Amino acid sequence: MGQYFDNEKLPSKISSYSCFIRGKKFTFYTDIGVFSRNGLDFGTRLLLENINLDTIGNDILDIGCGYGPVGVFISSYGYHVDMCDVNRRALHLACKNLSVNNTCANVFYSNIYDNINCKYSCIITNPPIRAGKDVVNSIIFGSYDKLINNGFLYIVIKKDMGGKSIILKLKDKFNDVNIIAKKSGYMVICCKK
Ligand SMILES: C[S@@+](CC[C@H](N)C(=O)[O-])C[C@H]1O[C@@H](n2cnc3c(N)ncnc32)[C@H](O)[C@@H]1O
Numbered sequence: 001m002g003q004y005f006d007n008e009k010l011p012s013k014i015s016s017y018s019c020f021i022r023g024k025k026f027t028f029y030t031d032i033g034v035f036s037r038n039g040l041d042f043g044t045r046l047l048l049e050n051i052n053l054d055t056i057g058n059d060i061l062d063i064g065c066g067y068g069p070v071g072v073f074i075s076s077y078g079y080h081v082d083m084c085d086v087n088r089r090a091l092h093l094a095c096k097n098l099s100v101n102n103t104c105a106n107v108f109y110s111n112i113y114d115n116i117n118c119k120y121s122c123i124i125t126n127p128p129i130r131a132g133k134d135v136v137n138s139i140i141f142g143s144y145d146k147l148i149n150n151g152f153l154y155i156v157i158k159k160d161m162g163g164k165s166i167i168l169k170l171k172d173k174f175n176d177v178n179i180i181a182k183k184s185g186y187m188v189i190c191c192k193k
Contacts, residue, residue, distance in 0.1 A: 047156035057121020068094035084110035
């Protein structure tokens with residue numbers, strides 16, 4: 001759970017790794033107390049490999065950005081990206097990771113959508129399952145009001161972590177809900193408002 005709290009007081013052991021995502025090379029700095037510090041998360045990779053980059057529009061929100069793999073990847077294509085999280089250490093790393101990958105985005109603190117005052121053409125999240133259902137549901141279902149009409153929500157989630165019931169609830173809210181990728185128990189869901 002440590003990764004979801006204000007963890008400025010944890011010991012620090014910054015390390016980095018490099019990886020290819022859709023043929024592009026990225027380097028990410030990580031630290032103790034942030035999500036998936038030893039390498040790109042399997043679910044995050046599945047998510048990034050399956051986003052349709054031609055249809056997401058130009059105003060993207062990466063909510064629960066962690067040290068930034070989603071926002072760094074998406075902003076590398078020139079899109080306008082906002083990245084937010086409650087983990088201040090992760091936010092510092094996200095800024096560093098934008099810079100080392102020669103891209104830019106807005107990085108800021110926000111508990112769920114508390115500091116989000118605009119609407120996006122696409123919201124992307126690998127939600128913080130360990131933060132509990134209330135936070136996950138608020139991020140997933142709260143996205144609707146933060147999307148423009150015809151905007152997209154992309155989520156990666158494990159099937160056995162409530163994925164099926166989330167899909168049913170998403171179908172009540174969104175016009176179009178599709179599982180666009182499935183691998184090793186993870187699924188990527190794309191919803192159109
Ligand atoms: C599963 S991690 C994904 C991190 C990153 N997007 C990635 O794919 O590597 C979920 C992130 O959500 C953040 N988080 C937890 N509770 C949150 C909240 N209430 N509001 C916003 N972000 C939150 C965590 O700090 C964590 O960085």
